[in-house]
Amino acid sequence: MLKRTFLKMGAALAVTASLASGASAAELNGPVNYIIPFGPGGESDISARFQQPFFKDKFGQDLVISYQPGGGGAVAWATLNGLSDDGQTIMGVNLPHIIIKPAQKDVGFKTEDLKVFHMFHFTPDAIIVRADSPYMTLEDLVEDAKANPAQVTISGSGKATANHLAHIKFDKMADIQTTYVPFKGTGAAVTALLGNQVKAEWGYSTVAATQGEEVRMLAVAMEERHPLFPDVPTFKELGYDMVGGAYRGIALPKSASDEVTGMWSDMIAEINNDPAFRQQMLDNGFAMLDVEAAGMEDFMAARSEEYLNDAREAGLIE
Amino acid sequence: MEFGHFLSALTPFNLVLALFGVVAGTIVGSIPGLTATMALAVLVPITFSMDPASALILLGAIYTGAIYGGAYAAILLNTPGTPSAIATTFDGYPMAKRGDGDLAVALACFASVVGGLVGAFALLLLAPPLSKVALAFGPIEYFWLSIFGLSLIASLSTGNLMKGLAGGAFGMLLSTVGVAEVSADIRLTFGSQMLVGGFGVIGALIGLYCIPVLIDLVATPDRHLKVEEDVRSVRIGEAFRIAARSKFNLIRSSVIGTLIGILPGAGGSVAGLVAYSEAKRTARPDQKFGQGEPDGILATESANNATVGGGFIPTLVLGIPGTPPDAIVLGALLVQGVRTGPTMFSQSGSIVYTFIYGLLIATVLMLPAGLLIGRYAYKSIVNIPKAVLVPTVGFMTIIGTFSIRNSVTDVILMLGLGVFGWVVGRFGFAASPIVLGLILGPIAEQGFVQGWTIGSATGNLFGMFFGRSISQGIIAFTLLSLFLPLYTAWRQRKKPQEQS
Numbered sequence: 001m002l003k004r005t006f007l008k009m010g011a012a013l014a015v016t017a018s019l020a021s022g023a024s025a026a027e028l029n030g031p032v033n034y035i036i037p038f039g040p041g042g043e044s045d046i047s048a049r050f051q052q053p054f055f056k057d058k059f060g061q062d063l064v065i066s067y068q069p070g071g072g073g074a075v076a077w078a079t080l081n082g083l084s085d086d087g088q089t090i091m092g093v094n095l096p097h098i099i100i101k102p103a104q105k106d107v108g109f110k111t112e113d114l115k116v117f118h119m120f121h122f123t124p125d126a127i128i129v130r131a132d133s134p135y136m137t138l139e140d141l142v143e144d145a146k147a148n149p150a151q152v153t154i155s156g157s158g159k160a161t162a163n164h165l166a167h168i169k170f171d172k173m174a175d176i177q178t179t180y181v182p183f184k185g186t187g188a189a190v191t192a193l194l195g196n197q198v199k200a201e202w203g204y205s206t207v208a209a210t211q212g213e214e215v216r217m218l219a220v221a222m223e224e225r226h227p228l229f230p231d232v233p234t235f236k237e238l239g240y241d242m243v244g245g246a247y248r249g250i251a252l253p254k255s256a257s258d259e260v261t262g263m264w265s266d267m268i269a270e271i272n273n274d275p276a277f278r279q280q281m282l283d284n285g286f287a288m289l290d291v292e293a294a295g296m297e298d299f300m301a302a303r304s305e306e307y308l309n310d311a312r313e314a315g316l317i318e
Numbered sequence: 319m320e321f322g323h324f325l326s327a328l329t330p331f332n333l334v335l336a337l338f339g340v341v342a343g344t345i346v347g348s349i350p351g352l353t354a355t356m357a358l359a360v361l362v363p364i365t366f367s368m369d370p371a372s373a374l375i376l377l378g379a380i381y382t383g384a385i386y387g388g389a390y391a392a393i394l395l396n397t398p399g400t401p402s403a404i405a406t407t408f409d410g411y412p413m414a415k416r417g418d419g420d421l422a423v424a425l426a427c428f429a430s431v432v433g434g435l436v437g438a439f440a441l442l443l444l445a446p447p448l449s450k451v452a453l454a455f456g457p458i459e460y461f462w463l464s465i466f467g468l469s470l471i472a473s474l475s476t477g478n479l480m481k482g483l484a485g486g487a488f489g490m491l492l493s494t495v496g497v498a499e500v501s502a503d504i505r506l507t508f509g510s511q512m513l514v515g516g517f518g519v520i521g522a523l524i525g526l527y528c529i530p531v532l533i534d535l536v537a538t539p540d541r542h543l544k545v546e547e548d549v550r551s552v553r554i555g556e557a558f559r560i561a562a563r564s565k566f567n568l569i570r571s572s573v574i575g576t577l578i579g580i581l582p583g584a585g586g587s588v589a590g591l592v593a594y595s596e597a598k599r600t601a602r603p604d605q606k607f608g609q610g611e612p613d614g615i616l617a618t619e620s621a622n623n624a625t626v627g628g629g630f631i632p633t634l635v636l637g638i639p640g641t642p643p644d645a646i647v648l649g650a651l652l653v654q655g656v657r658t659g660p661t662m663f664s665q666s667g668s669i670v671y672t673f674i675y676g677l678l679i680a681t682v683l684m685l686p687a688g689l690l691i692g693r694y695a696y697k698s699i700v701n702i703p704k705a706v707l708v709p710t711v712g713f714m715t716i717i718g719t720f721s722i723r724n725s726v727t728d729v730i731l732m733l734g735l736g737v738f739g740w741v742v743g744r745f746g747f748a749a750s751p752i753v754l755g756l757i758l759g760p761i762a763e764q765g766f767v768q769g770w771t772i773g774s775a776t777g778n779l780f781g782m783f784f785g786r787s788i789s790q791g792i793i794a795f796t797l798l799s800l801f802l803p804l805y806t807a808w809r810q811r812k813k814p815q816e817q818s
Contacts (some may be wrong), residue, residue, distance in 0.1 A: 040355065041645025049649040053366045065359055067642075068723035070515035071497040071504075075723060078511060105504045107497075108511035153775050159502040179775035181457075181768050182500040184583070187638045187645075191582060194636065195453035197772065210637045210659050284652065 026087060026259035031062040034250075035091040037076030039069045042185055043123050043206055043286075044092050044248055050280055051120075054271045071107060072158065073097050078108030085253040087260040095119075095247035096307040100160045103308060103317045111304065117261050118268040119249035119291040119299065121281055123204035125166040125221035125242065126232075127154075130193060131214055133200070138218040138238055141200060145176035152178040155189040156202040160316045162246035163189070163202040165307065166221065168314040173240045204245055205229065209285030221245055227282055247289065247303065265293035323668060327375065327675035335376045336680040340687050343383020348399050348695060350391050350524045351718015354384035358646040362653075370654040370669045375676030377650060381643045382434050382626045382680055385586060386688055389426035389619055394419055394543070394699040395711065397528035401519055401757065402586025402622035404750060405594040407527065408474070409607065409614030416610060417544040419700065423692035424557035425612055426619045427685065429568060432561070433620030434681035436572035437579060437627025441634075442674045446663065448628075449635035451580045457772065458782055460583065461765030462792040464758040467588050469796045470595045471751045473803050474608070482751045485742075489755020490762070492517045500764050512727045521719045521732040522756050526749035528715050529736025535708050542707060543700055554689060560612050567597050567613050568620050575621030579628020582640045586622040587757055593621030595799060627677065634658055634670060 032055075036044050048065055055063045068076040076091060077098060083089045093116050102110045127138065135141045145152045156163030159182045167180045181198055183189040186207065193201040194214060201207065205226050208217040217232045221242045225234055235242040250268060252261060269292050271277055278288055291299045311317045326332075346357045357380050365373030388400035393410035406426065413422040440448060455463075468490075471482040495506045496516025507513040535542060561568065571593035578589035597617035598607040605611050629640030630647075637659035639645035651658055656666045663670055699707070719732040739749050773782030784790070 039645065040359065040642050041639045041648055045645070046649050046652055049362065049653045052363055053653065056363065056366075062363055065362070067355065067359060068725075070518070070723060072502060074497060075515035075725065078514070079724060104502075106509070106511065107504065107514050150775050151777075153772050158500060161502075179771060181771045182502075183768065184499045184764060187582060191452060191632075191636070191638050192456065192768075195456055197456040210657075212657075212659055212661055214660050280655075 026263040028061050033089045034063050034065045037073035074107040081253045085256040093251045099307045114251040116251045117265045117293040121286045122245045122247040124245040127218045128201045149177040153198040154200045155181045155192040155198040157186045167202050206285035323671035324675045327672045336379045339376045339379025340383040340684045343380035344387035347384030347387025348390040354381050355642040362650045371672035374673035378677040379680035386430040390695045393422045405590040405618040409611045412610035420696045421553045425615045427688035428561040429616040429619035430623040431685045432568045433572045433623035437576045437624035438678045440576045441627040445631045452632040457765045457768030464762035466796045467758045469800045485751030486755040489752040490759035493756045493759030521728045524715045525732035525735035526739040530740040533740045571617040571621040572624040575624025576628040579625030586625045589621045589625045590618040593617040
């Protein structure tokens with residue numbers, strides 16, 4: 001009898017101890033709903049698809065991807081805080097979207113409403129031309145734009161997006177005036193480039209990876225050259241201080257506990273640290289990023305300031 | 319393209335996958351609100367553990383089945399299960415009302431198989447050259463194509479031209495609500511967050527088509543569909559004879575569907591519509607389109623299934639997905655380590671060709687599977703008492719709309735549009751022009767803004783809009799479709815006067 005009581009107490013203690021140890025207390029039970037706030041086929045979707053098999057492999061649960069497009073992502077982000085916060089639902093987030101959209105108008109969510117716990121990659125800005133384009137180097141394009149103001153047409157995905165901000169920034173740095181033509185998503189912007197409707201595209205290094213020999217990337221906005229394109233110079237090498245692109249991460253509802261947030265940050269970090277995952281991402285033109293929950297605040301503050309300044313100067317927000 | 323790829327597509331496992339995919343796709347497509355995109359998104363992880371070609375066969379089979387399944391609800395409930403089936407309602411529902419629903423479902427099956435085969439053969443034999451079509455279409459061509467689509471309202475609403483155009487204009491207005499696709503402006507939300515996401519096409523389809531049918535079912539004592547007293551034998555033979563007689567219509571519509579499917583962003587709804595109006599324009603005098611003419615179903619259903627093969631052309635050759643389901647297939651391929659794009663046919667040829675043969679096999683399997691499921695769907699809709707049918711369908715409209723993006727707002731907008739649609743329907747305004755405006759409005763707007771931007775930058779605005787040869791062709795067709803009905807009406811009015 002007495003022995004049994006002791007056993008019970010022991011079990012209770014063990015449970016308490018495991019609870020107290022913190023992060024390890026949170027765990028997944030069942031498949032995870034991974035919401036992408038855009039349609040399929042874009043960079044957000046593709047990178048999530050790359051994570052999917054690694055997640056299943058490492059943590060034994062399915063990552064079920066669903067698409068909830070609308071309002072440039074705003075529809076999904078506005079619903080995030082109403083979803084369950086037990087860690088079974090996560091949502092992709094994109095910079096600059098989650099910073100610029102709420103600054104434009106009330107779209108149902110604010111940047112700080114989203115509990116971003118990991119930024120796992122970015123697609124570096126890049127200027128891309130057709131393989132048969134007369135622009136052999138970035139300088140050729142700049143010279144043409146100087147000689148013929150506004151006549152150099154450049155397609156890109158949407159407005160107030162990474163492509164659009166890159167266009168505004170580069171035009172200012174190079175002291176040129178080009179014409180930005182917004183399209184619905186990268187796919188349509190690339191179609192316009194390949195179809196000779198525009199002279200160049202503001203895209204990402206991922207476009208050059210997909211299109212291969214059909215296109216030429218003139219410069220890429222990274223600190224160092226992309227390993228997949230050892231011959232393509234960075235903007236920095238060419239004298240333009242441009243590093244950046246579209247950053248992608250994952251968020252939880254704001255009310256999620258620190259345990260759940262920590263667990264997710266660790267899990268995504270583990271996938272990100274897998275050499276096979278990194279290689280697959282690089283092979284497809286992505287650039288890796290490892291901002292975990294702990295460093296998120298500083299990262300977001302720095303990005304916000306830069307994006308909001310650029311957008312304000314361009315007259316996109318007040 | 320060798321015969322070996324055909325044999326590797328024919329393994330028992332791949333055949334089972336193709337059959338399963340077609341059946342699952344047909345069921346998903348038949349339920350308004352459930353789309354091929356959703357089904358594919360959920361199933362992609364299953365394909366990670368398969369070899370790439372089998373995975374693709376499964377995904378392609380689901381996609382092609384879903385486009386066919388969209389016809390059931392269109393015929394039996396006057397509600398397109400997918401946007402591709404909008405024009406199927408024009409003649410399908412009248413046929414079902416007069417008791418020919420089983421015939422209509424069988425016709426849709428034959429047409430879908432023919433269209434699917436033409437599209438898949440185009441993908442097999444002509445993909446690289448045909449992918450040039452996608453590139454030849456610039457912003458301004460999309461603008462004119464959408465104007466052409468809108469002009470079809472005129473030919474579709476004979477005798478009701480003004481009401482048709484008013485509906486189209488209203489649909490275009492609805493399409494501007496929310497965050498604009500290319501300019502990122504937030505428009506017409508009246509300060510409300512509800513409208514930021516705008517009116518979704520699927521929600522509008524369900525609301526504008528299905529809700530009025532439900533209200534009428536409740537408001538009138540009649541049976542939903544007329545049933546013949548004597549149970550007739552299977553009407554597959556009759557359907558086959560009609561389809562065989564209209565082989566020219568089937569081939570023309572399939573070619574139209576393939577070509578429009580190649581254009582990223584245009585999609586099955588436009589293809590079905592263009593094929594329908596072409597069939598109507600070249601109709602024999604005894605054919606009454608819009609009142610249950612079998613050729614109307616044949617045209618739409620062959621064209622929309624042809625877009626499946628057509629849509630894979632830019633997806634595989636250029637790495638640019640034609641439709642959302644294509645985009646999911648593209649993602650699944652990338653995960654498998656297959657590089658789509660210009661080098662795919664040479665580097666991953668065996669996967670590509672096994673997939674295309676798999677798609678062909680799935681399309682052929684759709685014939686028996688589709689006829690069987692179609693019979694079952696028809697019988698159950700006809701035999702279910704109204705007291706069960708109305709709540710069941712009503713429940714499905716709400717779940718279907720909600721599931722698109724887990725949004726209660728979408729359900730409210732759907733119900734609002736439904737009641738609105740029923741009220742204006744009393745005054746002779748049809749749902750189709752409104753939905754067309756909603757689908758084509760953004761395509762027109764984007765094309766116009768982009769064309770205008772490029773035209774002004776290069777200082778050749780007039781040449782941009784009117785100087786390009788493809789544009790001129792589309793403009794000519796637009797004028798034809800706008801003025802031909804007026805001309806025919808004028809001639810018919812003149813004839814009796816001359817005789818008297």
